[in-house]
Amino acid sequence: MAKLWHRIRDEEGKSKLVEDDLETLKITQPTLIYLSGFLTTDKQPGFIAGGIKSMEEVVAAHPDAPKNLQIKAWSHNSLAFAFSSVAYNIWPDKKTTKAAEKIAEKIILPLVAKDLARGHDKRLTGTPLPEEDASKNLRNLTFFSYSMGSVLAQQMFNATLKQMKEVGIPEVKARRLMKEVVLLSAGNVTRPRVEPDRFTTIYMGARNDQASRMPNRILQPLRNIFSYFSRHFGKQSREMSIRTLSEGNMTVTATLKKKDYELVEKPDGGVEKRKIKSLIPVFRTHHELPYYITRDDKVSEYSKIAQTALVNAVRRTKKLDPFDLLAPITRDDTPDNRAYREKIDRALQNGLHKGRV
Numbered sequence: 353m354a355k356l357w358h359r360i361r362d363e364e365g366k367s368k369l370v371e372d373d374l375e376t377l378k379i380t381q382p383t384l385i386y387l388s389g390f391l392t393t394d395k396q397p398g399f400i401a402g403g404i405k406s407m408e409e410v411v412a413a414h415p416d417a418p419k420n421l422q423i424k425a426w427s428h429n430s431l432a433f434a435f436s437s438v439a440y441n442i443w444p445d446k447k448t449t450k451a452a453e454k455i456a457e458k459i460i461l462p463l464v465a466k467d468l469a470r471g472h473d474k475r476l477t478g479t480p481l482p483e484e485d486a487s488k489n490l491r492n493l494t495f496f497s498y499s500m501g502s503v504l505a506q507q508m509f510n511a512t513l514k515q516m517k518e519v520g521i522p523e524v525k526a527r528r529l530m531k532e533v534v535l536l537s538a539g540n541v542t543r544p545r546v547e548p549d550r551f552t553t554i555y556m557g558a559r560n561d562q563a564s565r566m567p568n569r570i571l572q573p574l575r576n577i578f579s580y581f582s583r584h585f586g587k588q589s590r591e592m593s594i595r596t597l598s599e600g601n602m603t604v605t606a607t608l609k610k611k612d613y614e615l616v617e618k619p620d621g622g623v624e625k626r627k628i629k630s631l632i633p634v635f636r637t638h639h640e641l642p643y644y645i646t647r648d649d650k651v652s653e654y655s656k657i658a659q660t661a662l663v664n665a666v667r668r669t670k671k672l673d674p675f676d677l678l679a680p681i682t683r684d685d686t687p688d689n690r691a692y693r694e695k696i697d698r699a700l701q702n703g704l705h706k707g708r709v
Contacts, residue, residue: 354429354451355394356385356459358422359404369397372424374458382418382666384411384494385459386425387501394427401425407496410645411662413619416681418667426455426504440503444546445510452507453515460512463489464529465519478519483529487671490532494665495551496658498641499563502540509550531600534665534677536658538644539564548598554661554674555603556644556654559590563639592653592695593702594678602674604699606653608638614648649691653699656692 356372386407392399403425411417428451440447457476461468464486465478480486497505509530516526527549535551537544541563544555557564592606616624628642628651643651645658661677678696680689 354454355427356424357400357404357427358424359401359408367401369401374454377458379459379463379489379492381420381422382492382494383422383424384496384662384666386423387495387497387504388425388427389499389501390428392425392427394429396427400427403498406641406645407662409616410647410659411666414659414663414681416667417663421666426451426501428504440507441543444506444543448507448511448514449504452504452511455504455508456511456515460490460493460508460533461515461519463493464516464521468519476515476518480519480521483525486529487532490529491668491670493533494662495533495535496662497535497537497540498644499539499639500541502537502542505535505537506542506547506550509547532671534661534668534672536661536665536677538641538658539639544597544601544603548601550601552600552671552673552677553602554677555601556606556657557603558606558608558638558643558654560607560638561643562637591702592699594696594699595703596674600673602678604654604657606699608643608652608654609650610636611651612636614642614646614651617647653695660692 356374356377357369358372359367360370362368384407386403388399388403392403404423407423407425412421412423457468461476461478465480468476468478471477481489495505512530513523513526516529517523521529530550531552533551535553536556537553538556539561540555540557544553544557547553590607592604595603595605597603611628612630613625613627616626618624626642628640631637631640644654646652646654647656647659649655657678660679660681663681664672664677664679680692682689
């Protein structure tokens, strides 16, 4: 059975995983939930802990992150979850899974309704909360999805919409409420163009990320033929570009560099040279997580974007749009902030002159 986890320190100061009891779980403070790839199963505690650790380093360690921030990670019950990607990409407005329904019912629905119960017909019943209260509750919830986790995130939206309607929340209101939830989707393997009106979302899918481009290869063969000729015989920009798909959805597209290590700042102020492990031996897929969450400008144009968006998300007290999420965490006029703003401004300008990503 798919599970939710967090990390604690034991009496000796060692980190250990603890499973959350979804029957009693209550989200009452800023919470970041990591939805990982299909290899992160219940039987892979190292992968689960690694996902939580990566979010701790990128988000919780930032001085402007909330001190009461909770970081959790979801694990899949088996590798079979990988096959749901194909079904989802064929029926993106309908497809869901038991895992997605579980997250919707146990994590999201208690934030918008009370007295939740299942009737004899298995339908969910409950009493909707006032919209102001539900909106405030949902602002405590932020998701970071990576790889196949992006499929789970979208299935989760479908399941949540269905369940909100079951408890009596009209679809228009339900969609408005779900804009309060922030999703940062890295190395996504879904199709953002058919997901424009869901959670407030920033998609990060690199041009040379082999896995992220797979849904288009499978479902849009003709488009890829033209894309092939464009890449090989036409002029193709390698600069980062930002495009808005709707009021609450944005794509950030870049070409990843051929780097096999990154420089990571340590808590003591030192710098660690950390190898970027390839997902497939002797073959760099550019689907590796560090390319998307790095803070090393020499590794990826995505540098600092994940940290900025997630820190802004977990400390929000009002509804934010993707532009708010990408804004520098502090307004200080520092060299780092100026360089970051210039990078985002260039990407926005590039996006204005390109076709849909």
